[in-house]
Every structure is written in structure tokens, then in C-alpha cells.
Amino acid sequence: MSATNSTNSTSLANPGPPIHSQSxxxxxxxxxxLRQQIYIHLLSAPTPSTPLHPSLLATxxxxxxxxxxxxxSLTFEAHPTLLTSLPYYHTRSRPVSPALTPRIRKWHITVRLDVDARFTHEQVREAFTGCEELTVEVMxxxxxxxxxxxxxxxxxVRxxxxxxxVGSLGDGRYGVWLEKRMMLGVGEEGEAWREKEEERVVRELGEGDRGKRFDRSWRLGPVVGGRDVWQWNR
Known part of the structure; x- marks a missing residue:
């Protein structure tokens, strides 16, 4: 008897534990x-004592x-550079397969204002247009x-x-305007952003050497004793 036939005979003689019906x-x-409450406990936001159990779906x-x-239906994190092409939930070291991205409808992304963007306007528009929820946290x-x-x-984004x-948005005017703009329908433009004179000065002076060349009278108050705060303690 060949080795293959012997293996088949053994597997038939010892079929292993029976597979029971789901019923x-x-x-x-x-x-x-009650089942829904169990699922919520296993698939809700993880903590050190209650980790997430996505393997439940493969049962x-x-x-x-x-x-x-x-x-x-949970809110997933968009990658700060790769956006929705490398999503993750709670832990960046365990990303979700990009094949599942179309199923995700709620997104959160953290954006640094003081770091040049690593994505294009078109990539942002394609990634988030049409989603159910989008939270942009600004830092x-x-x-x-x-x-x-x-x-x-x-x-x-539309x-x-x-x-x-949310986040570091000054008086919040731009954040409110951007929220309304992203909730417009595709093809709609809405009202254009109108920056204040102080904001224009900050934008123009801030180009290049960010953090020093900005409007001191608006951000830091008046110059004291002929010296601004950048010259103190030097």
C-alpha cells in the first residue's frame, strides 16, 4: 500500500471531532x-483588560x-500619510487590510499644521468623499x-x-467653515473662506521660517521695552 493510501485510510479511520450544525x-x-450585547463587548473600543476580537468574524x-x-460601524484611523490605503483601529502597528477599506464608513485622521502634507489634494478628496463620518483632528x-x-x-472633500x-484651530472659524464645506454635495462649492486681516498677515509672514515670523501684535501682544519675547533670555 502506498504512503498516500495509508494516509487516507488513517484519516478516514480517525476523522477527528464532529462538526456540529450552527443550530x-x-x-x-x-x-x-443578548447576542448583540456579546458582540458589542468583543468588538467595541479595546482596553488593556478587554482587547478587540476581530477573529470572531472568521468563526x-x-x-x-x-x-x-x-x-x-466603528471609527477607524486613517494613516497620516497614506490616508485610507492603510487604515487601522486603535493600534497603528496592526493595520487593517486595504481590501476592507470600502466597508469602513467612519474615519478619524490627525493632521499636523506645522508639517508639510505628504498627500495631494486629489488623494484626500478621493479618500474621504462620500464617507459617513469624518473627524479631522488638527495639531x-x-x-x-x-x-x-x-x-x-x-x-x-464632499x-x-x-x-x-477639532483641535488647534484658533478662534474656530475655519473649522466650522470646513465642516460645512465637506458636508456639501458633490459639485457644490458653497461660500468661499474669508480670512481676517490678522490671519492673512500670519499666513504671509509664516511662510518659510514658521514659528518666528508671525504677527506679534496679534499672537503675543505688544512689544515690551523695545524687545520681543524672541529676544529675551538670550
Whole structure:
């Protein structure tokens, strides 16, 4: 008898544990409402004591059908450079497969105002137009040291059901305007952004040597004793 036939005979003689029908699973004997609470516990925002369990979706087709809407209703993080082509949930070191990106409808992205953008306006528009929710969190190393130029790509995003722009935004005028603009329909332009004179000065003086060349009278107050704060303690 060949080795192959011997292996087949052994596998037939010892078929392993039986595969039970899904209808025999205690989990599916529970009411749908109770199962939903279990899924929420396993797939909600992870903590050190309660990690995320996405492998639940691979258990069987019925579980995948019942749990995938919950998992993909969560807010995923967009990569600060690669945007939605390398999404992740909670932990950047464990990214989600890009093949699953079309299922994700809620996004959060952190944007640094004091760092040049690594993406184009077109890439931003294609990544986020039409999503259900988009939160843009704005950061900068020193308040008032730069303008909103890095956010220019988001001005072309459209058809977002709920948009939020939060973080280091000065008086918040631009953030409110950008939220409304991203929630416009495709092809709509809406009202153009109208910057104040002080904001224009900051934008123009801030080009190049960001953090020093800005409007001191607006950001830092009047010059004291003929010397500004940049000259003190030197």
C-alpha cells in the first residue's frame, strides 16, 4: 500500500471531532438582543483588560453576517500619510487590510499644521468623499505658529454625512467653515473662506521660517521695552 493510501485510510479511520450544525450552538440559542450585547463587548473600543476580537468574524458565516456590520460601524484611523490605503483601529502597528477599506464608513485622521502634507489634494478628496463620518483632528507644536494650508486638500472633500474639525484651530472659524464645506454635495462649492486681516498677515509672514515670523501684535501682544519675547533670555 502506498504512503498516500495509508494516509487516507488513517484519516478516514480517525476523522477527528464532529462538526456540529450552527443550530446546535448555545450562542445561537440566545435571543438576538443578548447576542448583540456579546458582540458589542468583543468588538467595541479595546482596553488593556478587554482587547478587540476581530477573529470572531472568521468563526462561521452566520457570525460573520451578524457581527461585520457592528465592526465596520466603528471609527477607524486613517494613516497620516497614506490616508485610507492603510487604515487601522486603535493600534497603528496592526493595520487593517486595504481590501476592507470600502466597508469602513467612519474615519478619524490627525493632521499636523506645522508639517508639510505628504498627500495631494486629489488623494484626500478621493479618500474621504462620500464617507459617513469624518473627524479631522488638527495639531501643531506651538499654537499660532502656522496657517491652515495643510488642510487645503480637505476643502475638496464632499458628501460627508457628518464632518468634525477639532483641535488647534484658533478662534474656530475655519473649522466650522470646513465642516460645512465637506458636508456639501458633490459639485457644490458653497461660500468661499474669508480670512481676517490678522490671519492673512500670519499666513504671509509664516511662510518659510514658521514659528518666528508671525504677527506679534496679534499672537503675543505688544512689544515690551523695545524687545520681543524672541529676544529675551538670550
Amino acid at each position: 446546535q450552538s448555545p450562542l445561537f440559542h440566545l435571543p438576538p438582543e 462561521c458565516r452566520r457570525l460573520h453576517h451578524e457581527t461585520s456590520p457592528l465592526l465596520y 501643531q507644536a506651538m499654537y499660532g505658529s502656522c496657517d491652515f494650508g495643510v488642510l487645503g486638500g480637505f476643502e475638496g 458628501d460627508v454625512r457628518r464632518a468634525r474639525v
